[in-house]
Amino acid sequence: MIPAPMHPVEIIGGGLAGLSLGLALRHHGAPVTLIEACAYPRHRVCGEFITGLAPSTIERLGLTPFFADALHHREVAWFRHDQPLRRQTLPLPALAISRHALDQRLASAFVSAGGDLRTQTRADLTAAPVGRIFATGRRPDRPEWIGLKCHALNLSLTAELELHLGDNAYVGLCAVEDGRVNVSGLFRQREGLVVSRETALLVYLRAVGLAALADRLASVAIDPDSFSAVAGLGFSKPYAQDDRLVIGDAYAMIPPFTGHGMAMAFQSAEQALDPLLAWSRGEVSWDAAVRTVQHRLRVLFRVRLASAAMLHPFLVKPSRQRWLATASRLRLLPIGPLYQATH
Numbered sequence: 001m002i003p004a005p006m007h008p009v010e011i012i013g014g015g016l017a018g019l020s021l022g023l024a025l026r027h028h029g030a031p032v033t034l035i036e037a038c039a040y041p042r043h044r045v046c047g048e049f050i051t052g053l054a055p056s057t058i059e060r061l062g063l064t065p066f067f068a069d070a071l072h073h074r075e076v077a078w079f080r081h082d083q084p085l086r087r088q089t090l091p092l093p094a095l096a097i098s099r100h101a102l103d104q105r106l107a108s109a110f111v112s113a114g115g116d117l118r119t120q121t122r123a124d125l126t127a128a129p130v131g132r133i134f135a136t137g138r139r140p141d142r143p144e145w146i147g148l149k150c151h152a153l154n155l156s157l158t159a160e161l162e163l164h165l166g167d168n169a170y171v172g173l174c175a176v177e178d179g180r181v182n183v184s185g186l187f188r189q190r191e192g193l194v195v196s197r198e199t200a201l202l203v204y205l206r207a208v209g210l211a212a213l214a215d216r217l218a219s220v221a222i223d224p225d226s227f228s229a230v231a232g233l234g235f236s237k238p239y240a241q242d243d244r245l246v247i248g249d250a251y252a253m254i255p256p257f258t259g260h261g262m263a264m265a266f267q268s269a270e271q272a273l274d275p276l277l278a279w280s281r282g283e284v285s286w287d288a289a290v291r292t293v294q295h296r297l298r299v300l301f302r303v304r305l306a307s308a309a310m311l312h313p314f315l316v317k318p319s320r321q322r323w324l325a326t327a328s329r330l331r332l333l334p335i336g337p338l339y340q341a342t343h
């Protein structure tokens with residue numbers, strides 16, 4: 001008997017959530033159109049290290065080949081105002097790979113798997129027709145936070161990952177493929193700082209008390225195409241309704257210090273996969289599929305989002321950073337439990 005045709009799925013947003021979901025749906029034969037406002041490859045503001053991504057999620061979504069050359073990092077060195085704070089060993093290695101490579105690989109695989117990819121096309125987000133998934137990334141609502149990044153060439157690190165705390169800012173340094181070091185930071189936007197795309201990161205580093213880090217960066221070559229910026233970052237409450245199927249950062253953005261946003265993008269795609277396949281095969285209604293996915297995401301992400309939101313001010317506010325530094329020096333920080341709570 002010839003199987004009945006499956007209902008087509010439309011995904012808006014070709015970041016990690018949209019691409020990984022689209023690819024997994026294609027592996028199960030569902031027709032998928034993916035609409036992406038930009039083109040590939042491109043650099044994106046991101047720390048480019050992934051913590052808390054289980055091998056089972058990688059396998060379920062068919063992602064193993066894309067991480068073949070990812071680096072594995074466990075050693076983290078923390079600094080505040082350029083002074084060493086403490087060193088930490090992650091319970092599990094973080095995967096390190098550039099978004100330039102990862103997004104491009106996923107997009108190519110999606111097309112090879114028969115997906116219909118429409119790049120440089122911005123979808124109108126006001127309508128939520130049956131079969132449409134929103135993987136559109138962050139919901140801009142707190143314009144005071146900006147993200148900046150670049151790839152440094154030949155920059156030596158004091159640990160596999162460096163995390164630097166400044167005044168209302170933090171910056172991560174992470175070695176990725178091809179001898180590059182990704183430098184990416186979250187900063188509270190400052191009035192009156194005159195910056196260009198190329199100078200923004202150095203200017204902000206100096207302004208937040210990370211002059212030595214700025215000097216290190218100024219002394220090495222930077223890939224000029226890698227300078228990227230993103231504004232309007234916020235860590236608002238999770239998307240709370242069942243009127244749309246929303247995954248990845250569009251569902252909720254966890255503060256970047258966790259290194260866990262990309263894992264959550266993949267995990268939300270994983271949670272959406274079976275309900276969407278059931279809908280596409282005509283086994284459940286669209287409303288039921290949406291309700292199931294949104295409920296699963298609420299249950300899965302609730303504790304880690306709340307824990308990360310609670311910890312975030314300790315990393316950015318100078319008065320709380322001082323408390324953090326003292327607790328750290330006295331070895332009073334329960335690093336292991338804090339890691340578990342945010343993953």
Ligand SMILES: Cc1cc2nc3c(=O)[nH]c(=O)nc-3n(C[C@H](O)[C@H](O)[C@H](O)COP(=O)(O)OP(=O)(O)OC[C@H]3O[C@@H](n4cnc5c(N)ncnc54)[C@H](O)[C@@H]3O)c2cc1C
Nearest residue numbers: 013015016017037047048123137147248249256259261262
């Ligand atoms: C400073 C900073 C550092 C970070 N560091 C890390 C880290 O080290 N580790 C980690 O795991 N996570 C990190 N993150 C978070 C991580 O980048 C995100 O969680 C992840 O990119 C979310 O993937 P996504 O697919 O949900 O969204 P995105 O990757 O943002 O993709 C959304 C896509 O939707 C497209 N889009 C939006 N609107 C439309 C439209 N109307 N029509 C068509 N297309 C549209 C956009 O162009 C975009 O490509 C960091 C974030 C920031 C800001």
